[in-house]
Amino acid sequence: MLNIKNVCKIYKNKDYSQNVLKDINLCIEDQEIISLVGQSGCGKSTLLRIIAGLEKASSGYVELNKNIINKPSSNIGMVFQDARLMPWLNVYDNIKLSILNDDKETQRYKINETLKKVGLEDIGNLWPKQLSGGMAQRVAIARALVQQPQVLLLDEPFSALDSFTKSNLQDHVRHLWSSLKITIVMVTHDINEATAISDRVLILNKVLDNKITKNHIVKINKPRSSFPKNEYNELINNIIFNKNSNQFNALI
Amino acid sequence: MNIILNNKHLKLPFKSFNVLHTKIFTKLLQNSVCAILPLTIIFIWHFLSVNEIVRSNLLPPPSEVVNEILILTNDGELFSHILITLNRVFNGFILGGILASVLGVITGISPTLRNLFDPTIQALKAVPSLAWVPLFILWFGIFENSKVALISVGVFFPIYLNLMMGIRQIDKKIIEVAHINNLNHFQTIRWVLIPGIIPEWITGLRSGLALGWMFVIAAELMGASEGLGYLMIDGQMTGRPALIIGALILFAIVGKLTDQLIYFLSKPFLKWKSSLNNMQEEEYNA
Numbered sequence: 001m002l003n004i005k006n007v008c009k010i011y012k013n014k015d016y017s018q019n020v021l022k023d024i025n026l027c028i029e030d031q032e033i034i035s036l037v038g039q040s041g042c043g044k045s046t047l048l049r050i051i052a053g054l055e056k057a058s059s060g061y062v063e064l065n066k067n068i069i070n071k072p073s074s075n076i077g078m079v080f081q082d083a084r085l086m087p088w089l090n091v092y093d094n095i096k097l098s099i100l101n102d103d104k105e106t107q108r109y110k111i112n113e114t115l116k117k118v119g120l121e122d123i124g125n126l127w128p129k130q131l132s133g134g135m136a137q138r139v140a141i142a143r144a145l146v147q148q149p150q151v152l153l154l155d156e157p158f159s160a161l162d163s164f165t166k167s168n169l170q171d172h173v174r175h176l177w178s179s180l181k182i183t184i185v186m187v188t189h190d191i192n193e194a195t196a197i198s199d200r201v202l203i204l205n206k207v208l209d210n211k212i213t214k215n216h217i218v219k220i221n222k223p224r225s226s227f228p229k230n231e232y233n234e235l236i237n238n239i240i241f242n243k244n245s246n247q248f249n250a251l252i
Numbered sequence: 253m254n255i256i257l258n259n260k261h262l263k264l265p266f267k268s269f270n271v272l273h274t275k276i277f278t279k280l281l282q283n284s285v286c287a288i289l290p291l292t293i294i295f296i297w298h299f300l301s302v303n304e305i306v307r308s309n310l311l312p313p314p315s316e317v318v319n320e321i322l323i324l325t326n327d328g329e330l331f332s333h334i335l336i337t338l339n340r341v342f343n344g345f346i347l348g349g350i351l352a353s354v355l356g357v358i359t360g361i362s363p364t365l366r367n368l369f370d371p372t373i374q375a376l377k378a379v380p381s382l383a384w385v386p387l388f389i390l391w392f393g394i395f396e397n398s399k400v401a402l403i404s405v406g407v408f409f410p411i412y413l414n415l416m417m418g419i420r421q422i423d424k425k426i427i428e429v430a431h432i433n434n435l436n437h438f439q440t441i442r443w444v445l446i447p448g449i450i451p452e453w454i455t456g457l458r459s460g461l462a463l464g465w466m467f468v469i470a471a472e473l474m475g476a477s478e479g480l481g482y483l484m485i486d487g488q489m490t491g492r493p494a495l496i497i498g499a500l501i502l503f504a505i506v507g508k509l510t511d512q513l514i515y516f517l518s519k520p521f522l523k524w525k526s527s528l529n530n531m532q533e534e535e536y537n538a
Contacts, residue, residue, distance in 0.1 A: 052432060053432075054428065054431065054432060072431055072432045072433070072434055073434065074434060078432050080425070080428075080429075082425070084425055084426060084428075084429045086426060086429070086443070086444065086447070086448070087524050087525070088447040088448060088450070088524045089443070089447070089524075090524075093443075097429070097430070097433050097435065097443060098433045100433075100435065100439055100443070127523065127524045128524070129524065129525075143433075147433075
């Protein structure tokens with residue numbers, strides 16, 4: 001279980017300090033798939049980076065199974081907006097980066113298995129420059145998954161892709177989630193994407209004048225088809241732009 | 253029946269031979285483009301000196317230069333001169349190259365070490381290279397050591413600067429990937445920093461080598477009894493312009509060959525780069 005407790009993040013400079021996150025409390029169950037949605041600058045990526053251990057919270061903490069996270073660990077895999085493959089390593093070695101401490105045979109086995117899972121076989125010898133955007137992102141997902149993490153963090157993973165590749169990969173992530181039984185936390189600014197993939201959507205509002213409006217959590221009803229998607233999107237849009245918040249409160 | 257079969261058998265290899273033939277021919281043609289400029293220059297040079305437009309005791313015709321080189325070759329002298337110069341460049345290149353690579357990497361990686369070393373090195377870079385000559389002669393004598401030292405000074409700076417800047421310009425995002433994958437310091441250097449700076453390093457090595465050739469001349473002009481630079485001084489003293497020009501051309505050829513050597517040795521390490529150069533070469537080989 002991923003537990004986010006009173007997390008604040010303040011970027012301090014000589015002249016000013018900026019409140020990016022304020023009192024975030026969130027509990028993510030094991031094997032849950034959730035999305036963080038919000039305007040740009042609302043701190044959703046920062047929250048994800050704090051969960052990953054790449055940044056430290058100014059106050060509060062994040063714990064995974066009761067262990068406080070203060071540095072990256074192999075329990076948590078992360079995929080960024082751009083694939084961030086090392087151009088000087090072929091696909092195989094790029095994935096190997098996550099499991100350098102394993103012995104050669106284990107590495108080979110794990111990498112081939114993971115490549116199969118993300119639907120890319122026999123491309124281990126290719127250079128990153130030879131991959132399409134979607135393939136590169138799949139390799140990045142493979143690199144995050146090869147260490148068999150409990151939590152997979154996705155930081156706007158599909159926003160640089162064309163819409164065909166995007167929906168293809170969204171299905172793929174959903175499929176991976178159900179087969180691997182891992183927790184997935186995805187940051188996105190695309191509400192359609194959030195509703196397509198996740199079971200729960202967390203909406204972060206921008207911290208203005210050091211005040212934060214409530215963070216809304218919306219559960220998607222199951223089966224998902226019973227909840228009209230358009231209506232849902234409209235609802236979330238309204239929350240983000242602070243329109244008709246009464247309607248929202250009534251619904252939750 | 254048999255004849256027809258035979259005919260088929262005959263035709264196939266013939267056709268493929270033909271295709272291969274044209275391919276080799278086009279490749280040769282493309283490669284020979286580089287010979288156009290030198291040949292033109294030689295032709296104009298020949299024309300100028302044979303018609304006495306430029307006095308031939310200042311600019312001897314190409315044939316005389318070739319003759320001079322041939323005489324030296326027959327004596328077996330030329331080969332040893334080239335070898336000695338090559339040896340000096342090689343030693344200076346190795347010495348300066350190793351020092352520059354080590355210092356470049358550590359100053360690139362650690363800000364503290366950069367603050368410690370870099371200002372001094374940058375200040376030394378501002379010293380004109382020939383200003384080292386008197387000191388090196390005093391320290392290392394007039395023989396090989398002072399020459400190698402001077403060459404290594406020349407080789408040092410481009411390699412050092414390229415490496416240090418190369419490391420500092422590695423994308424922060426890539427470092428973050430190393431961080432999230434829990435790479436320790438050694439692994440980060442082995443998998444991220446070192447391979448990431450190989451292009452800059454090779455650029456440094458190539459310009460370092462070019463400077464090495466420049467400095468070997470300076471070293472040999474300031475006093476040597478062997479080497480290509482000595483041949484030039486000899487030509488000047490004995491009034492043989494053909495010898496000077498011959499040595500000059502040899503410098504150009506040997507320098508180009510050593511640069512080409514680095515280029516070919518480095519090629520396998522640069523396969524991953526998608527540069528215009530690679531693209532054109534892939535097209536070319538297809």
